[in-house]
Amino acid sequence: MARFRVNGKEHQLDIEPDMPLLWALRDELGLSGTKFGCGVAACGACTVQVNGNPVRSCVTPVSAVEGSDITTIEGLAVNASLTPVQQAWIDHQVPQCGYCQSGMIMAVSALLASNPSPSDAEIDGAISNVCRCGTYPRIRQAIRSLRASA
Amino acid sequence: MKMNRRRFILGSTLVGGGLLIGYAASRPSKHRVANRDAGERPYLTTWLRIAPDNTVTVLVPHSEMGQGILTSLPMMAADELDADWNLVRVEQAPATDLFANGVLIKGFAESMGVSIPGVLDGLASAATMKVAEIMNMQITGGSSSVRFTGEHGMRVAGAAAREMLLKAASARLGVPESELSTSLSFVHHRASGRSLTYGELASDAARFEPSSEPILKTPEQFTLMGRSIPRVDIPAKVDGSAQYGIDAHLPGMLYAAVKTSPVFGNRLQSVGNTEAVLQRRGIKRIVELDDAVAVVADNYWRAQQALALLDIRFEETTNDSVNSRSIYAQYDTALQDELNEDVIEGDAPGFLASASDIVEATYRVPYLAHAAMEPMNCTVHFHDGRCDVWTGTQDNLGIRGRVAKVAGLDENSVTLHASYLGGGFGRRLPTGTNTIDQATQIASHFDVPVKTLWSREEDMQQDYYRPAVTSKFRAAFDNTGKLMAWENHYIGKNEPAEAAHTPYSIPHKHIAYALSDTHVPFGAWRSVAHSQHTFFLESFVDELAHRSGQNPYQFRLNMLADKPRHAAVLRAAAQKANWERNLPAGHAQGIALQESFGSIVAQVAEVSIRPDGSVQVHRVTCAVDCGRAINPDTVASQVESGVIFGLTAAMYGEITIDKGRVVQRNFPDYDMIRLRDTPQIDIVNVESGEALGGLGEPATPPIAAAVANAVYILTGQRVRELPLKNYRFTAAPVESAV
Known part of the structure; x- marks a missing residue:
């Protein structure tokens, strides 16, 4: 039995301990905002936060998140009020196809929570997610606009 | 070309107290819609629905894949309609034959005989598709949605609906139409101060016959087109609710x-x-x-x-023994055989036979996978x-x-x-x-x-690939340094047909191709044949500039005397990039130009070589002439996207075949540009006011040559095969050209 909280809600799932968190979220819990991109932690489309840390859920077995607090893209906005990162994504018209953006937003949110004013080099180092549409120039602008000193 | 708007038979009807208007798929005996309940074949493709509550719903018959089509097309209809954008709703048109592109194409072909966007034309003429089958297509591709469905469908439907609303208001208020005006979903009668909403007029309006030739706005009358309107699909893409x-x-x-x-x-x-x-x-x-x-x-x-x-x-x-080397060998053999003519002007073989100094080069590119993020x-x-x-x-x-x-x-x-x-x-x-x-x-x-x-591995190994291509060139100058003869023999013939054509004025051209099929499946890959040919053409032109001791920018410009739009775009890119002035030490610029899908794009790439011998692209300046921008921010995002897509291919893109199968498996060995590799991208919008060009693809073709041309200046090494990740360069700058 796997136990963890997703977006504040307690879940108990009768699933294999080695099932990746991604598939538990998508196929067992029906939370489809977290995306499957590569299955080998190379693209970041599946990024969620585990106890506030960015984690690539496609290679994270549920046994590794036992008892943890998991936040997915669906859990960011509280009472339909967007987070500053989500709002910046709209203000800068970042998404194109949008498929990678859940993971992108989760990774950026975690970065800014731990480092509210990252340098460009720190941004480049921390955000290695793939966006095939190439929305990177706008992602960079959006993150810069969110810096604490901005 | 003089625009003739008589392209569509518009139809209208009254549904639920509102007005529906759109293209009639067959010429009806009368203009009322067929009675669906009675089992008659409905003929109306509804693009616009004006409801009694004054909302306007626009149905979009194309797929949203990030290009902003759910916003741009409704903008075009709503602008002609003079609708209040805040009252406009957008819906994806259902996948029924009422919304087939074929209906549009048929309207085009019957009434105009004008050119059909390449992707549709190509599919219609491709061996696997019969023309009849095009009637059942609902294609989003060929950078065609705005310039085709939008320009010739949405705008016409919006304008026709507005004319019907004016007629209805005229009758209701008892005043001539000439005294009425429209704005923000209202019809106004200034003299009496009376106003009616579109919703109030919708049912009356449905009684009038829609004009197939409504008067369209001129650009200075636009209220929405030309403005950066936020995309309607973005909010759902930041909270995880967008459904793929x-x-x-x-x-x-x-x-x-x-x-x-x-x-x-x-x-x-x-x-x-x-x-x-x-x-x-x-x-x-x-x-x-x-x-x-x-x-x-x-x-x-x-x-x-x-x-x-x-x-x-x-x-x-026998396919088990095929590999990339055997495919290239097969290509080389095919290029020795008799070729199919593409462009023959003057006598290039004759000029080359008598020329003393011939420049020759062979270029190659590998197969490419699409690797869309959603497997x-x-x-x-x-x-x-x-x-x-x-x-x-x-x-x-x-x-x-x-x-x-x-x-x-x-x-x-x-x-x-x-x-x-x-x-x-x-x-x-x-x-x-x-x-x-x-x-x-x-x-x-x-x-x-x-x-x-599919797993990512299946997605990468079972794709339909941008083909591997070989392209051979020979060229010669006269004794004043003027480029006189251009010979280009290449493999394959895919859409768009003109992809191997260079815009430059050269007296003798001999462009020909050999077909040399392999068992690797072919697929249209963003910008299709332009993706390889622009790399070949613009790299070889660059070689010729250096060979003749001319500045690569000026060399191109000199051959564009009869192409003022191309020249203007090239100039705009060079000016914005501050061409070859004040560059940091160790940086160089390369330039490239191409027209594709109706838009002209020039790019200047500023590049350096890292200590490890890899290529770093610092800045890309991109000038675009797409005629006119409908949604300028979407133009910018499509250009940024196109540049990065092309840059990924130039830097990393390589699908190799071994033992008949694809070697690469996943992103670790088919890598992508990421944030850290992303150059600054500066965009210059050159608005010529000419016919609308596409935007989904045209920014992709030039970037590989622009980067490779800069690499040549830095290293003296001419890149004739991609991707750049396979090189370890050493900086050895060539003598700066004139």
């Missing part, structure tokens, strides 16, 4: 993982260890297909795990003699037809549930339906929905 094909989540659904023959087309021979696999938790069935095997389970991961435990064998064929998938549910389909596709109608064909059902027994696309780039065109075919066959064994989902 892969997100179909249905009661009792099952999941299929598939392994297809890694050598394209080889048949399945045997499947072993099935009994043990079937005993695993959640496994429902093993489905054998002609060239693949699928495991169906109650969870995708369980299906994937089980698939890996099967002992799967495929038959061998290929399709959910199919057979029930009650019908079938429901969930998938993201660039041709909803075509895929509906494909599923019907594979399932042996009538098309009207198949319902396609459209969704957002997690990337298209040509991969989700109906020319590549292997996932759809598999999903349909697999689901036919069940009465619950089955989601067939």
Whole structure:
């Protein structure tokens, strides 16, 4: 039995301990905002936060998140009020196809929570997610606009 | 070209107290819509619906894959209608034949005989498609939606609806139409101060015949077109609620993982260890297909795990011995044979035969995969003699037809549930339906929905690829340094037909090609044949500039005397990039130009060589003439996207074939540009006011040559094969050109 909280809600799932968190979220819990991109932690489309840390859920077995607090893209906005990162994504018209953006937003949110004013080099180092549409120039602008000193 | 607007037979009708207007798919005996309840064939493609509550709904018959079509097309209709954008709703048009592109094309062809956008024309003439089949297409591709459906459909429908509303207001208020004006979903009569909303007038308006030749606005009258309107699809893409094909989540659904023959087309021979696999938790069935095997389970991961435990064998064929080297050798042989003429002007062979100094070069590019972020998938549910389909596709109608064909059902027994696309780039065109075919066959064994989902490895190894291409050049100058003869012999002929044509004025041209098919499946890849030819053309032109001791920018400009739009775009890029002035030490610029899909793009790349010998692109300046920008911010984002897509291919893109199969498996060995590699991108919009050009693709072709041309200046090494990751450069700057 796997136990963890997703977006504040307690879940108990009768699933294999080695099932990746991604598939538990998508196929067992029906939370489809977290995306499957590569299955080998190379693209970041599946990024969620585990106890506030960015984690690539496609290679994270549920046994590794036992008892943890998991936040997915669906859990960011509280009472339909967007987070500053989500709002910046709209203000800068970042998404194109949008498929990678859940993971992108989760990774950026975690970065800014731990480092509210990252340098460009720190941004480049921390955000290695793939966006095939190439929305990177706008992602960079959006993150810069969110810096604490901005 | 003088624009003739008489392209569509517009129809209208009254539904629920509101006005519906759109293209009539067949010439009706009277203009009222057929009675659907009476079983008559409805003929009206509704693009616009004006409801009594004064909302305007625009139905968009194209797929949203990030290019902003759900916003740009409604803007065009709403602008002509003078609608209040805040009252405009957008809906995805259903996948029914009422919304087929073919209807539009037929209207074009019958009334005008004007050119049809390349992607549609190409598909219609391709060996696999008959012209009749184009009638059942709902294509999003060829950078065609805005300049085709928008310019000739949405705007006309909006303007016609506005004229009907004015007629209705005139009758209601008892004043001549000439005293009425429209704005923000109101008709105003200034003299009396009276106003009526469109919603109040909709039912009256539906009684008038829509004009097929409504008067369209001139650009200075636009209220929405030309403004950066926020995209309607973005809010759902920041909170996880946007639904892609892969997100179909249905009661009792099952999941299929598939392994297809890694050598394209080889048949399945045997499947072993099935009994043990079937005993695993959640496994429902093993489905054998002609060239693949699928495991169906109650969870995708369980299906994937089980698939890996099967002992799967495929038959061998002669294709098992094909590799990238043998393909290039095959190309070289083909180029020795008789060639097919593309462009013959003057006498290039004659000039070259007598020339003393001939410049020769051979260029190559490898196969490329699309690698859309959303791996290929399709959910199919057979029930009650019908079938429901969930998938993201660039041709909803075509895929509906494909599923019907594979399932042996009538098309009207198949319902396609459209969704957002997690990337298209040509991969989700109906020319590549292997996932759809598999999903349909697999689901036919069940009465619950089955989601067939490919792993990234399957997605990369079972793609329809941008072909590997070889292109050989010879050229010669006269004794004043003027380029006189241009010979280009290349492999393959794909859309657009003009991809190998250079815009430069050269007296003698001999452009010809050899067809040399391989077993590697072909697919349209963003910008299609331009993706390789612009690299070849603009690199070789650059070689010629340096060979003749001329500045690469000035050399090009000198040959564009009769192409003022091209010259203006090239100049704009060079000016904005501050061409070859004040560059940091160790940086160099390269330039490239091409017209594609009706838009002209010039790019300047500023590049340096890293200590490890790899290439770093610092800044890309991109000048674009797309005629006129409908949504300037969308233009910018499409240009940024096109540059980065092309840059990924130039830096990393390489699918190699070994033992008949694709070597690369996933992003670690088919890498992508990421944030840290992303250059600054500066865009100059050169608005010529000419006919609208496309935007989804034109920014992709020039970037590879622009970067490679800068690399030459830094290193003296001419890059004649991509990708750049295969080189370790050492900085050895060439003597700066004049």
